[in-house]
Amino acid sequence: MTIAVRPYVADDRAAVLAIFDTNLPDYFAASDRTWLAETLDELDGPALLVTVHGLPAAFGGYEVWDDYNKALLFWGMAARRYHGAGLGKLLLFERLLHVATSADPPTRYVTVDTSPMVSPFFQHCGFELTSVWPQGYRSGGTMHELRYDLAATTPDALRVVRDAALAEAVRRAAKA
Template sequence: MRSGSITTRHCSSGAWPRAHHGSGLGKLLLFERLLHVATSAEPATRYVTVDTSPQVSPFFQHCGFELTSIWPGGYRSGMDMHELRFDLAGISLAELEARRDAALARCGTVLTPGVAGDRSQPPMVGQP
């Protein structure tokens, strides 16, 4: 999406099974995706946007996204839609890398079999 001289990318993601909530996996994937947009997007992108439910919105806000609007009944199901954005100009690449690396360390601690906090095996790539 392009607005004047500012380009925006929309971020889409999937839901994770509750057993993996708090594992750091969602943050790891999100910050890796933000790093990719920050370093590879053509044309250069300032904002990454996401729309999500009120239940998931706090996750994105905790990761640095700003709530920009709430659309009552914004989804076909009648559920409210929250629109959020992340300003890539407001953070350094080093900070994005540090956040990604912290999430990776958390994943290793939580998801590695035999390590305290193991919640079960992570889903295999390409499987539900």
């Protein structure tokens, strides 16, 4: 089983939109597709793709906010067929490691906003729930904001978790 993480390139656009489509309607609203397409056309920061046997399987990025001591994760998603396979955790810790090792100047916090359904995933991975916004999304959904404190870890510790997530994803995918 070959699982790899690589930078997103423009040629991946259709594959990322297809990954998004597999997550409708449970994880995203159909109206979010236009927003994703616009994001892909003008990325605000680095974006990564997880591939399985060379085929796109998960996508997400981040942007560092220059005027704040934080980075914001955007569009973390795995194709529905890979839910529970560990690709999301691999993608998350790869992005955390990227922020921890490449933000210049270094940034302390990594934040994310997500739905109440997905929030426990981030909390399980060490994020702290910082606020809950009823009707925080224009669609009317509740928004959970969470943050990860990079000052509480090291790049080496993030690498260990990322590598363990990769090994677990390979193990789970081999059984699928």
